[in-house]
Amino acid sequence: MTSQDELLAAISWAAQQGWTPATGGNFSARAPQGYLVTASGRDKTRIQADDLLLCDLDGRVLEGSGKPSAESDLHAALYRLDPTIGCVLHTHTVASTVLSHRFPDGIALNGFEMQKALHGNSTHDATICLPVVPNSQDMDELAAHVRAGWPMPWGFLVAGHGIYAVGATIAECRRHLEAIEFLLACVLEESRWSK
Ligand SMILES: CSCCC(=O)C(=O)COP(=O)(O)O
Numbered sequence: 001m002t003s004q005d006e007l008l009a010a011i012s013w014a015a016q017q018g019w020t021p022a023t024g025g026n027f028s029a030r031a032p033q034g035y036l037v038t039a040s041g042r043d044k045t046r047i048q049a050d051d052l053l054l055c056d057l058d059g060r061v062l063e064g065s066g067k068p069s070a071e072s073d074l075h076a077a078l079y080r081l082d083p084t085i086g087c088v089l090h091t092h093t094v095a096s097t098v099l100s101h102r103f104p105d106g107i108a109l110n111g112f113e114m115q116k117a118l119h120g121n122s123t124h125d126a127t128i129c130l131p132v133v134p135n136s137q138d139m140d141e142l143a144a145h146v147r148a149g150w151p152m153p154w155g156f157l158v159a160g161h162g163i164y165a166v167g168a169t170i171a172e173c174r175r176h177l178e179a180i181e182f183l184l185a186c187v188l189e190e191s192r193w194s195k
């Protein structure tokens, strides 16, 4: 499978989970010349090859038609910031939107077996934090918040907005996205029970 096909499969999978409502979300993978990224405003349940653009690491379009994602410059900033990042997957889910809005200083996790799906974790018996950065429509400002909090080896939440998962490969990034979403769903469910 080419990395373009693998990225398209990851986007379709995320969309089938219901994680890209109303065209929300954007997705990218590092490429030799820069990165492949979704065009803006596309329905991710019907994604196809011509919905991807090739950009250089400054976010300039090299190939493809349409406008790159409104958040493409944040993807570019991530690839510049950390050469080990090979993929960035961004979704809009209810749990990530609600919890990042409610806990703008980060979300602590402890005792969940699923923590082990996040790179560098080998036990449930540790407290780890999912970072939250403030939202902004200005990608330079958003990128500055991300740089200030780096390293964030699995990704981060944007307050009231969604999840940005990162990974060395598309497969690792998918695993991080799925694990983060699962862990947030657990936290949200527990918050209902503790009322
Ligand atoms: C429709 S949700 C608002 C925009 C957004 O946050 C998003 O993820 C999708 O933007 P894009 O330009 O990548 O379609």
Ligand SMILES: [Zn+2]
Pocket: 024, 025, 026, 071, 090, 092, 161, 162
């Ligand atoms: Zn978004």
